[in-house]
Amino acid sequence: MSMVATPKDTYLAGFAALERAGTAAPAWLHRIRRSAIDRFAEIGFPTVRLEDWKYTNVAAIAAIAFPPVLAEAPAGPGAEALEPFAFATPGPRLVFVNGRYSAKLSSPASPPSGVRVTSLAEALVTDAAAVERHLARHGDWARNGFTALSAAFAQDGAFVHLAPGTRVEEPIHLLFVAAVPAAPVLSQPRNLVVAERESRATIVEHYVAVGDDTYLTNAVTEVVAGEGAIVEHYRVQQESRRGFHVGTTEVRQARDSRFTSGSVSLGGRLARHDLNVRFDAEGASCELDGLYVVGDRQHVDNHTLIDHARPRCTSRQLYKGVLDGASRAVFNGRVIVRPDAQRTDAHQTNKNLLLSESAEVDTKPQLEIFADDVKCTHGAAVGRLGEDAVFYLRSRGLGETAARTLLTYGFVSDVLARIAVEPLRARLDALLMARLRDARAKETR
Amino acid sequence: MSTTAKTVEALVNREYEYGFVTDIEADQVPPGLDEDVVRLISAKKREPEFMLEWRLRAFRHWLKMGLAAGEPKWANVTYAPIDYQSIVYYSAPKQTAAPGRLDEVDPKLLETFEKLGIPLSEQKRLTGVAVDAVFDSVSVATTFKEKLAELGIVFCSFSEAVQNHPDLVEKYLGSVVPYTDNFFATLNSAVFSDGSFCYVPKGVRCPMELSTYFRINTAGSGQFERTLIVADEGSYVSYLEGCTAPRRDENQLHAAVVELVALEGAQIRYSTVQNWYAGDREGRGGIYNFVTKRGKCAGRGAKISWTQVETGSAITWKYPSVILQGDDSVGEFYSVALVNNHQQADTGTKMIHIGKNTRSTIISKGISAGHGNQTYRGLVKVRPRASSARNRTQCDSLLLGDRCGAHTVPYIEVANATASVEHEASTAKISEEQLFYCKQRGLSSENAVSMIVNGFCKEVFKNLPMEFAVEASKLLGVSLEGGVG
Numbered sequence: 001m002s003m004v005a006t007p008k009d010t011y012l013a014g015f016a017a018l019e020r021a022g023t024a025a026p027a028w029l030h031r032i033r034r035s036a037i038d039r040f041a042e043i044g045f046p047t048v049r050l051e052d053w054k055y056t057n058v059a060a061i062a063a064i065a066f067p068p069v070l071a072e073a074p075a076g077p078g079a080e081a082l083e084p085f086a087f088a089t090p091g092p093r094l095v096f097v098n099g100r101y102s103a104k105l106s107s108p109a110s111p112p113s114g115v116r117v118t119s120l121a122e123a124l125v126t127d128a129a130a131v132e133r134h135l136a137r138h139g140d141w142a143r144n145g146f147t148a149l150s151a152a153f154a155q156d157g158a159f160v161h162l163a164p165g166t167r168v169e170e171p172i173h174l175l176f177v178a179a180v181p182a183a184p185v186l187s188q189p190r191n192l193v194v195a196e197r198e199s200r201a202t203i204v205e206h207y208v209a210v211g212d213d214t215y216l217t218n219a220v221t222e223v224v225a226g227e228g229a230i231v232e233h234y235r236v237q238q239e240s241r242r243g244f245h246v247g248t249t250e251v252r253q254a255r256d257s258r259f260t261s262g263s264v265s266l267g268g269r270l271a272r273h274d275l276n277v278r279f280d281a282e283g284a285s286c287e288l289d290g291l292y293v294v295g296d297r298q299h300v301d302n303h304t305l306i307d308h309a310r311p312r313c314t315s316r317q318l319y320k321g322v323l324d325g326a327s328r329a330v331f332n333g334r335v336i337v338r339p340d341a342q343r344t345d346a347h348q349t350n351k352n353l354l355l356s357e358s359a360e361v362d363t364k365p366q367l368e369i370f371a372d373d374v375k376c377t378h379g380a381a382v383g384r385l386g387e388d389a390v391f392y393l394r395s396r397g398l399g400e401t402a403a404r405t406l407l408t409y410g411f412v413s414d415v416l417a418r419i420a421v422e423p424l425r426a427r428l429d430a431l432l433m434a435r436l437r438d439a440r441a442k443e444t445r
Numbered sequence: 446m447s448t449t450a451k452t453v454e455a456l457v458n459r460e461y462e463y464g465f466v467t468d469i470e471a472d473q474v475p476p477g478l479d480e481d482v483v484r485l486i487s488a489k490k491r492e493p494e495f496m497l498e499w500r501l502r503a504f505r506h507w508l509k510m511g512l513a514a515g516e517p518k519w520a521n522v523t524y525a526p527i528d529y530q531s532i533v534y535y536s537a538p539k540q541t542a543a544p545g546r547l548d549e550v551d552p553k554l555l556e557t558f559e560k561l562g563i564p565l566s567e568q569k570r571l572t573g574v575a576v577d578a579v580f581d582s583v584s585v586a587t588t589f590k591e592k593l594a595e596l597g598i599v600f601c602s603f604s605e606a607v608q609n610h611p612d613l614v615e616k617y618l619g620s621v622v623p624y625t626d627n628f629f630a631t632l633n634s635a636v637f638s639d640g641s642f643c644y645v646p647k648g649v650r651c652p653m654e655l656s657t658y659f660r661i662n663t664a665g666s667g668q669f670e671r672t673l674i675v676a677d678e679g680s681y682v683s684y685l686e687g688c689t690a691p692r693r694d695e696n697q698l699h700a701a702v703v704e705l706v707a708l709e710g711a712q713i714r715y716s717t718v719q720n721w722y723a724g725d726r727e728g729r730g731g732i733y734n735f736v737t738k739r740g741k742c743a744g745r746g747a748k749i750s751w752t753q754v755e756t757g758s759a760i761t762w763k764y765p766s767v768i769l770q771g772d773d774s775v776g777e778f779y780s781v782a783l784v785n786n787h788q789q790a791d792t793g794t795k796m797i798h799i800g801k802n803t804r805s806t807i808i809s810k811g812i813s814a815g816h817g818n819q820t821y822r823g824l825v826k827v828r829p830r831a832s833s834a835r836n837r838t839q840c841d842s843l844l845l846g847d848r849c850g851a852h853t854v855p856y857i858e859v860a861n862a863t864a865s866v867e868h869e870a871s872t873a874k875i876s877e878e879q880l881f882y883c884k885q886r887g888l889s890s891e892n893a894v895s896m897i898v899n900g901f902c903k904e905v906f907k908n909l910p911m912e913f914a915v916e917a918s919k920l921l922g923v924s925l926e927g928g929v930g
Contacts, residue, residue: 381867
């Protein structure tokens, strides 16, 4: 019997190559990697038969072999190619090309003492203890093929460590660039953010592409918020129109910690983000905002899971989407209130605006409640622009295109307004306005 | 613990008042299921060839399903595996072949229904409700048949319909719930023994409420009834369904199928008050209520409305749905589900919008107490051609006690931009302030809780026919009331 190389073999072969290279991984990490690749070999990529993947078919991903990137790209993009994505803030900036740290393009600045902002590859050497305590320890990497694959190749990504009581005023910008020279590649940044007691920072994870290529980004970020810590986390996905993006963010919150998330998904042919938050102690709170604006044949999937495992925690979610062309959006928001998690306050809203006849939305806001003294609500809505509102603007002298663009912009503006990083908001604001205008202009032509 | 908690205790401990057993000789087949049993059931009913073939196709498909995935596992309920070979698939009170007239019915049966508050003798009926009474596997009596026949309305047991109106049965049976639909519906298709059949001809408005009363009596038996209601163009019918079963320590399976067909401009209202035996306080015994109910608005402007009050059963697995195929058709779902002790309910609805300008409304109220767990699971699907479809969904849960659970799993799939879909859900408990306010006005805590719970369900109850609404409201009091601490 002849052996036909399947895409799966590419990953297994990639793992063997990683093993051979023997990049001095500590024994504990080696053990995790081994069991993770075994897990991946066993389950492969998820299928639509799994409830969590019911609306997102990743067969297109599974059909292509994306060789894992094991070493730093020899010739990355020039600094000028990244100019459009840079912020005019003096904060630290780490740049990763195809998931590997690029010292040349990064400007880590000099963070305040007690704060570490570096690559995971380096941290494995310099901050071994902290990495060992947290890396791949939060969330279940065996959950699906993507998380298993990420754990199997865990070697590089961003590492942010905030000592107790430290603060970083400027946003920490983590820029992940897909730069694909020829064949499709698999880049798997693995990020770890540890905010110790009473510390505070703002982190922007930013996924971009130079060029318009096919590749797969499979990113996993773990965020550990200690007692009273405040972490503001933004995740902006602007992959290429032919790129695939799968991401998982695992958040663990200690007593009285605060976590805010702004997840903006604009690019990619297929993009999926799982955001899982667990409250491990009382008094913690999180606010999750999401925005997705898609068109053509794009597919975007947002899954959130908030686990109210302890009493007296608060969660609030607002996810909004604008769909054009034959795009499809999926939202699955799951809130679990465990027995004894009394005084839970959980609210969730998902709203979708359909701009075209052939767009489709599948939304599933889910509540699982096992405690009685709780306040939980969720709401979901799908609709189009109100004709009355369009008429009102037109009667005030606005053209059809301008009126519709303005109303669509109005729909997303409340989510945008919640982005506290000024340069990021301004950039997204301009980007969205232009995109909506273009889409409408195209329609009226 | 507050006094309210004690009130709950007292109310929860009330006995299930329909738990008696009627001692009546039964004609039953031995437990177990194979092709011969299917053939035997069909033969006992003297069914035409097409029925037997349909049953056998269903049975063979069911075997395949059993080998593949078996029972559906996605619902949020847990139970010990069901041994399908230990169930009695056919059990009928032994008596005459087909009781044509009421005075031929075994007086013991009449007594049973009398005790359940369902008098079958027409002289006693003041309310003008025609009843089809189903005891274990067969229909024992149908009232007001002649009066309805004058209008051309067919209302009889399924077995009679198969004999007297085979053309209608053949045309509509399985047209909404095909025999391949799901594990339990397929099982039902193979072994269903009786049920109600109703056909309302063109333009006729059925002058009285039609009703079926289901009673499981024999131990170890399963009840597999099938109801088919066809409302021809421009007609109207309102249908009620009630159910009880004796108390037993083992679980009994009830896997029914209800199919509704509403043609152009027709309207069907289907109301259920489900009060199967729910098991004791430790969760022993009770009915597994695994039911497939679905209606099809086949023509323009048709309307189907489901109203259900689910208070009984150890486990409820039920999703009365509407396929909105005709343009301008309307689907409604009003539900109150209550779980107490160790009851589990996974219930909700599906609204499938296919036609243009179709509208649907879903109001679901869930009340959980004791160790009860319930899930609202719903699907609103707008197909690409269903322009200007509208849906509004509201599901609220009330938690009484800190050991119960309430879950909401709505699926919303929209593939048409002109559609407008809204879903809202909330979960809360009765606050001390609300109770205090009522008690301050002189209400006992028992009455206060009862009043608040009834107020919570009012939106649903107002859609029930008058006498059902009264019964439902009383039932709610019996099954639970209270909670809150």
